[in-house]
Each structure stands twice: as structure tokens, then as C-alpha cells.
Amino acid sequence: MTxxxxxxxxxxxxxxxxxxxxxxxxxxxxxxxxxxxxxxHGEFLMFAxxxxxxxxxxxxxxxxxxxxxTAAVLFAFGAMVYMLIVxxxxxxxxxxxxxxxxxxxxLAIVMRGLAQLFFTPDYRSIPTTWLGGKTISFAGIYLxxxxxxxxxxxxxxxxxxxxxxxxxxxxxxxxxxxxxxxxVALVGIDRxxxxxxxxxxxxxxxxxxxxxxxxxxxxxxxxxxxxxxxxYVTVALGGFGSVFGAxxxxxxxxxxxxxxxxxxxxxxxxxxxxxVYLLVVFFRPRGLFGSI
Amino acid sequence: MSTASFTSRRKxxxxxxxxxxxxxxxxxxxxxxxYTLNILILMLMYAALSQSWNILGGYCGxxxxxxxxxxxxxxxxSTLLYTKAGIPPWFGMIAGGLIAAAIALxxxxxxxxxxxxxxxxxxxxxxxxxxxxxxxxxxxxxxxxIELPFGSDSWLYFRFARDKLPYFYFVLxxxxxxxxxxxxxxxxxxxxxxxAVKDNPEAAESLGVQVFNSKMxxxxxxxxxxxxxxAFYAQFVAYIDPESVMTFQFSLLMALPAVLGxxxxxxxxxxxxxxxxxxxxxxxxxxxxxxxxxDLIVYGCLIMLIALARPDGLVGLFTRRKRSAA
Numbered sequence: 001m002t003x004x005x006x007x008x009x010x011x012x013x014x015x016x017x018x019x020x021x022x023x024x025x026x027x028x029x030x031x032x033x034x035x036x037x038x039x040x041h042g043e044f045l046m047f048a049x050x051x052x053x054x055x056x057x058x059x060x061x062x063x064x065x066x067x068x069x070t071a072a073v074l075f076a077f078g079a080m081v082y083m084l085i086v087x088x089x090x091x092x093x094x095x096x097x098x099x100x101x102x103x104x105x106x107l108a109i110v111m112r113g114l115a116q117l118f119f120t121p122d123y124r125s126i127p128t129t130w131l132g133g134k135t136i137s138f139a140g141i142y143l144x145x146x147x148x149x150x151x152x153x154x155x156x157x158x159x160x161x162x163x164x165x166x167x168x169x170x171x172x173x174x175x176x177x178x179x180x181x182x183x184v185a186l187v188g189i190d191r192x193x194x195x196x197x198x199x200x201x202x203x204x205x206x207x208x209x210x211x212x213x214x215x216x217x218x219x220x221x222x223x224x225x226x227x228x229x230x231x232y233v234t235v236a237l238g239g240f241g242s243v244f245g246a247x248x249x250x251x252x253x254x255x256x257x258x259x260x261x262x263x264x265x266x267x268x269x270x271x272x273x274x275x276v277y278l279l280v281v282f283f284r285p286r287g288l289f290g291s292i
Numbered sequence: 293m294s295t296a297s298f299t300s301r302r303k304x305x306x307x308x309x310x311x312x313x314x315x316x317x318x319x320x321x322x323x324x325x326x327y328t329l330n331i332l333i334l335m336l337m338y339a340a341l342s343q344s345w346n347i348l349g350g351y352c353g354x355x356x357x358x359x360x361x362x363x364x365x366x367x368x369x370s371t372l373l374y375t376k377a378g379i380p381p382w383f384g385m386i387a388g389g390l391i392a393a394a395i396a397l398x399x400x401x402x403x404x405x406x407x408x409x410x411x412x413x414x415x416x417x418x419x420x421x422x423x424x425x426x427x428x429x430x431x432x433x434x435x436x437x438i439e440l441p442f443g444s445d446s447w448l449y450f451r452f453a454r455d456k457l458p459y460f461y462f463v464l465x466x467x468x469x470x471x472x473x474x475x476x477x478x479x480x481x482x483x484x485x486x487x488a489v490k491d492n493p494e495a496a497e498s499l500g501v502q503v504f505n506s507k508m509x510x511x512x513x514x515x516x517x518x519x520x521x522x523a524f525y526a527q528f529v530a531y532i533d534p535e536s537v538m539t540f541q542f543s544l545l546m547a548l549p550a551v552l553g554x555x556x557x558x559x560x561x562x563x564x565x566x567x568x569x570x571x572x573x574x575x576x577x578x579x580x581x582x583x584x585x586x587d588l589i590v591y592g593c594l595i596m597l598i599a600l601a602r603p604d605g606l607v608g609l610f611t612r613r614k615r616s617a618a
Contacts, residue, residue, distance in 0.1 A: 037409060085596065092603035097355060097408070098551045102599040105544060109592030116585025221585070229420065229540065236413040271424050274417040278402070281414060285406050 008141050009258045015147040017254015018154040019209055021247040023227060024234035025158060026205035028246035031235060033178050033198040036086060036100050040108035042228025044203055047111060048074050048210025049219045050119055056126045056214075063129055064149065067211035071204040078203025079196040081107065086199065087192065108224075115221035124219040132215060150212035157208055158247050161201075165243065174198060230270075233277050239290020249288065252276070302479060305558065309475070313468050320457055327577075329456045333463055333528065335569040337521060340467040342549035342561035343474055344517035349547055350556035351474075351483065352510035353490025354404070357543045358415030359518050361422045362392040364538030366519025367526040368426065371438050374449070381450050385523040389516040396515030397508055404507045419543060426534040437533025440526070450527050459528050466524060467562070470517050474558055486510055490556070518546070552598045554605025563606055568594075 027041050038044075048070050055066035089103040090096070126132075131145035165171040176184045177194040185191055217223065234253050238245025253273050260272025280288060316336070323329060341363070348354050369391055370384025403414045427435050445452045452458050477483045485506040488496035497503045526532045550556075553564025572591055579586040602608055 031409075085600070088600050095551070095555055095603050095605075098547075098555060099599050099603045102548065102551055103596050106592045106594070106596030106599060109588050109595065111592075113585035113588025113590075113592060116588065121585075225540075229416065232413055233417060236410055240409055265428060268424055268428055271421055274421045277417055278414060281406055281410050282402060285410060287410070 004140055006262065009262055010255060011141050011143060012147070013254045013256075013258025014251065015143065015151045015254070016257065017251040018151040019147075019213060019250070020227075020230055020234055020253050021250020022154040022157060022209040022212075023206055024231045024238070024246040024250050025161065025243055026202040026209070027231050028235045028238065028240070028243050029161075029205070030199055030202040032241040032243060033174060034090065034181075034195055036090065037104070037232070038086075038202075039101055039104040039228075040081075040111060041206060041231055042224025042226075043108045043111035043115075044074060044078070044206045044224070045210045045213070045227055046115060046219075046221065046224035047077070048207040049214040049217070049223060050115065050124075051207075052211045052214035053124050053126060053219050056129075063126060063211055063215040064131070067153070067208060070211040071207040074207025074210075075200040075204040079200035081203075082196045082199035083192070087195070112221050112224075119221065121221055125217075126215055126219075129215045144216070146212070146215045153208065153212055157205060161205070161243065164201075170197070230273065233273060237277050237280055237287055239284075239287030242287070242289040245287060245289030252288075302475075305475060309468070309471055313464065317461070317464055320460060326456060329460060331570055331573045333456065333460050334573065335565050336460075336463040336467045337525065337528075338545070338549050338569050339562040339565035340463065340470045341518060341521045341546045342553075342565055343467070343470040344514050344521065345546045346550040346556065346561050347474065347477070347486075347517075348507075348510045348514035350550055350560070351477070351490065352486040352507055353556070354507055354510065355412050355547075356415040356511075356514075357412055357540070357547065358399075358417075358419030359514075359546050360538045360540065360542035361419035362396060362515040362518040363522035363525070363542060363546070364422060364426065364534070365392045365395060366522025367532045367537040368432060368438075368522075369519070370523035371440060371526045371532055372432060375438055375440065380448050381523060381527050382448075385520050388523050389519040392515040392519035392522075393512040396511040400508050400511040404504060404511075416540060416543070419538065420540060423534050423538040423540075426538060433533065435533065435535075437531060437536070440530040442530070451530070459524075463524060463528075466520065471558070471562065473513070473517075478558060482506065482509060487556075548595070550605075552595070552602075552605060554607030557605065557607045559610075560605050560607045567606065 023041075023045060026044075027038060030036060030038055051070045051073055052063050052066050055061040055069060056063065059066075061069075085103055085107060086100070089100045092099040129146065131149055134145040135142045136145055136148060137143075165174060173184070173189050173194050174197075177189065177191060177198075181191050184194070230253060234249040235246045236249075237252065238247070238249030253276075256272045256276050257269050261269040264271065284290070316332075319332065320329065323332070341359075345356070345359050349356055366385070366388035369388030370381040373379040373384040373387065374381055399415070399418055403411055403418075406414055426432060432438070440451065442453060443449065443451060445455065447458070450458070450462075477486075485496070485501045488499070488501050489503050489506050493503050522537060525537065529536075549564030549568050550561040551564070552560075552568060553562065554560030571594060572587075575587040575590045579590060598606065
């Protein structure tokens with residue numbers, strides 16, 4: 001194995017990692033805000049991929065153009081899921097953890113069923129995109145243009161999120177609600193509104209990831225499952241409650257996956273991710289950047 | 293509650309269980325239809341599996357979503373011992389149970405100090421690793437799986453080509469045993485320790501409860517019975533592959549009846565399985581044709597509704613009525 005091949009794999013892993021990071025950030029935002037794990041996160045991703053696909057096949061919109069639409073639809077969808085389902089799941093007085101897991105798991109199954117019913121179980125793909133098939137070479141490394149654009153979008157989205165959380169009133173409201181949801185009500189912040197916006201924002205991020213991934217992954221009703229598992233591990237690896245940790249965790253996961261694929265048979269590439277997770281929590285039981 | 297009424301309540305529970313086992317045991321005399329019998333077998337299997345999960349996840353409060361690993365280990369141990377060495381599955385069942393318990397102890401040693409979600413994710417990740425390893429393990433059939441060869445009907449090898457009744461009665465006894473073990477434990481030192489660990493580990497520790505050992509005991513017992521269930525399943529369907537016995541979906545399905553019926557309760561898992569499994573099978577049969585997904589929609593809505601409407605589980609419906617009657 002030459003150095004060039006190793007660098008090539010790591011570069012691809014890095015790009016994939018940026019996407020894992022983007023998927024995980026949406027999950028981490030929701031979790032950090034209200035301690036709820038969304039077990040339908042993968043199905044949100046699947047939904048976003050289908051929106052991108054239909055924008056392409058009905059309106060000939062390139063995934064790059066439809067990405068904002070997809071993100072906006074997912075924002076509305078996420079806020080709706082909070083208002084219609086999660087809000088009630090949080091009222092449970094006992095078993096809160098399990099009620100949330102199974103309420104969102106039920107939603108995941110419903111979404112998969114709906115996708116099968118309306119979109120059929122067929123595998124879809126977007127055959128021609130602006131960037132599809134193009135590669136960019138840089139110092140002897142060849143990188144596919146869609147993935148490269150995906151990485152760029154991911155970094156940009158994370159930077160915007162960072163500014164939003166750290167620099168705006170909305171970010172302060174998020175942080176305050178997270179700290180003490182009861183107290184913020186006293187200063188006139190509507191807790192449900194903040195939570196709904198948090199769900200919307202987290203879903204919009206996964207929507208963006210789905211829009212990017214639709215251009216180079218097959219789209220089918222069960223596509224979310226494997227990415228969701230990676231997203232949970234990524235969030236835990238970074239440390240629950242840390243949005244930055246989730247993004248950094250995504251990059252780590254992408255690199256570890258690429259490295260494992262060089263050493264072990266490709267079908268075992270996830271084993272590396274799992275091993276790294278177990279190793280990290282063994283030494284740092286709250287993940288790399290966990291605070292809670 | 294006085295000691296006398298507590299003892300009489302425990303005796304009443306035992307009596308109810310005995311009557312239920314006899315009644316369910318009589319069902320095959322009226323039901324000859326193979327399809328219905330299959331549903332009953334699956335229902336009893338999930339009641340037993342969920343009761344096993346409930347020991348660790350419910351009573352002890354360690355929400356494992358990786359029990360598919362133990363189920364798969366049971367299925368693979370008995371099947372490999374039989375197909376490679378001709379050893380009867382009765383032995384494989386126990387061997388698989390012991391292996392699963394040992395693995396559960398190793399996993400527990402590493403993971404029980406993790407809190408909440410970190411523990412849950414760790415159990416998922418370990419089970420997924422097992423799944424991937426079995427996927428790539430040529431000797432154990434890899435992704436193609438292993439088929440149990442058909443011979444003549446035999447109790448020694450627990451194989452019956454057409455007759456479903458032996459499987460039915462085995463799984464009925466199995467479900468009864470897991471119930472009985474839980475019933476016994478509820479009133480034992482371990483039972484009290486587990487509930488203390490679940491409610492408040494720090495307080496329990498300070499009162500002298502061996503928190504870590506409690507979790508380990510619950511994990512070993514829970515894994516043992518789950519693996520016995522896995523071995524039974526392998527005999528029943530006569531074909532296993534990693535996808536059919538070790539996926540994450542399976543871990544959720546084992547926890548589901550307990551959660552819907554009433555997590556950490558004696559009757560929750562059985563009640564949950566009695567409602568959930570027939571409903572799942574019937575929606576699949578009547579609405580699941582040609583992969584249209586309607587069965588999934590109904591099933592998913594049901595899970596959501598029960599989780600939202602009855603967070604304590606369906607068992608709460610009965611206890612509340614009793615309380616208001618008293």
C-alpha cells in the first residue's frame with residue numbers, strides 16, 4: 001500500500017466524515033437541548049433524500065439548488081414532529097427515556113412504511129447532476145466533486161450554526177432553555193417555541209445532509225437505518241450535549257472508517273468505528289467533549 | 293401493606309399464572325390451524341424473551357438495546373454444535389446460555405460504569421460488532437447462514453418437520469419458567485437490590501447495596517434466558533443467518549413488549565407480547581402484501597400511541613382498576 005493510496009483514502013474518509021458530522025450535529029442539537037434522542041433521525045435523512053430526488057425528477061432541480069428547499073421542508077417537518085409527538089412524550093412522568101425512544105422509533109417505522117407505500121421499495125438515484133462524475137485532482141489526490149461540495153456545505157452549515165448558537169438571541173434562548181426550562185418561562189420565553197425551533201433547526205441540518213447525499217447514494221425506504229446508527233455513535237463519541245463534539249466526532253468517525261477499510265475487509269469497516277467508540281468511553285465515560 | 297396481604301397477593305399471582313399456563317396449554321385442543329399456532333408460539337417466545345430482557349432492562353434499569361447479541365449467540369451455539377458435531381440442541385441451549393451469560397459479564401464489566409445513553413449506545417455497538425463478525429465468519433456460515441438438516445421427527449434433536457405442538461409446549465414451559473424466575477426474584481434480596489439500583493444507584497450504594505454486582509447478576513441471568521430463546525428459535529425456524537437473529541431491530545423487538553406492557557413489572561412483558569405479536573402478525577398478513585408498507589404504518593402508529601398514552605405500560609390499566617375497586 002503506497003502513501004498515495006493511504007492519503008487518498010484518508011481524504012475520502014475526511015469528506016465522508018464531514019457529512020457524518022452534519023448528520024450528527026442535528027441529532028446532538030436536539031439531544032443537547034432537551035435530552036431527547038430522536039430514533040427517527042435516519043428516517044428524517046431518508047425523507048430529505050426523497051425530497052431531493054423528487055425535486056430533480058419533477059422539476060429538474062439540481063440537488064445543489066433544491067438543498068435549501070429540502071432544508072426548509074425538513075425544518076417545518078421537525079417542528080411539527082415536536083409539536084405533535086415529542087411534546088407529549090416529554091410529559092411522561094415515569095420511563096421518560098423509554099417512552100421517547102419508542103415514540104420516535106414508532107415514528108421511524110411509520111415513515112418507512114409511508115415511504116414504501118408512496119415511493120415503492122425500489123432503489124432510486126439521481127443520474128445526472130451538475131457535479132456528478134467530475135473529479136478534482138489536487139496534489140495527486142482525486143476527489144469526486146459532489147463529495148467535495150458536500151464537505152464544503154457541511155463546514156459552512158456548521159459555521160453558521162456556531163454563529164447562531166453563540167452570537168444571537170435565539171442561541172441564548174436555546175442555551176437558557178437547555179439550562180433550566182422552567183426558569184426561562186418566568187422571563188417570558190415560550191419553552192415549547194424554543195423546543196420546536198430546536199427540532200426544526202436540527203431537522204434542517206439533517207435535511208441538508210440528505211440533499212447532499214442524494215446525489216451520490218441510492219435512495220430507498222430503509223436507507224436511513226445505517227446512517228442513523230453511525231449518527232448515534234458519533235454523537236456519543238463527541239459527548240452528548242456538545243454540538244461541536246458531534247461535528248468533530250463525525251470527522252473522527254469518517255477517518256476511522258476509511259482507515260479500517262484499508263486494514264480489514266470493507267464489510268467490517270464499521271467495526272473500527274465501534275471499537276473506537278468503546279475505547280473512548282472506556283477512558284472518557286462522557287465522550288470526547290461531553291459536558292453533561 | 294401488611295405482610296399477610298403481601299403474601300396472599302404473591303400467592304394469588306402464582307395461582308393466576310398457573311391457571312393461565314393451563315388455559316393456554318389447552319388451546320391447541322381447539323386450535324388446529326397451523327398459522328394460528330405459529331402466532332401463539334411467537335407470542336409465547338416474545339413473552340419469554342421480553343421477560344428476560346425485563347430482568348436487566350426493567351428491574352435493574354439498565355436499558356440494553358443489544359440483546360440481539362445474546363439471542364444470536366444462543367441460536368448459533370446450539371446450531372453449530374448440532375451441525376458440526378451432532379450434539380443435541382438441549383445441550384447447545386444450555387451451552388449457548390452460559391456463553392451468552394459469560395459475554396454479558398464481560399460486556400458488563402466494561403460498560404456498567406457508563407451512564408444513560410452512553411451505556412445504551414455501547415450495548416448497540418457491541419451487538420452490531422457481533423453481527424458484523426458473524427457476517428464475515430465463513431466457518432459459521434457467514435452471510436448465507438446455516439440450515440438445520442431435516443431428519444425424522446425426534447425429541448432428542450428437538451426437530452419436528454410438520455408437528456408444531458412440541459415447539460408450542462416447549463415455549464410455553466420456557467415462558468412459564470422466565471415468569472417464575474422473575475416472580476421468585478421480585479421477593480428476593482436481588483429483586484430489592486435491583487430496584488434500588490434502578491431508582492437511585494448512589495443512595496443504594498451508600499446503604500450497602502453492591503451496585504456493580506447487582507447489575508452483573510441481572511445481566512448474566514437476562515443473557516442466559518435470552519440465549520435459550522435464541523436456541524429455541526433456531527430449532528423452530530430451522531434456518532439462521534446473522535440478519536435473522538442478530539440485528540438491532542431484534543433488540544428493539546425484545547424490549548418492546550416489556551415497555552408497552554409495563555417495564556419492570558411481573559406481567560408487563562407477557563401482556564405486551566399477547567397484544568403486540570398477534571397484532572403485528574395479523575396486520576402483516578392482511579395488509580402487508582406486496583411490500584406496500586401499510587402493515588408498518590399500522591404497527592408504528594400502535595407503538596407511538598401506546599408509548600404516548602400509557603407511559604407506564606398497559607399493566608397500569610389493571611392495577612388502577614383494582615385500586616379503585618378496593
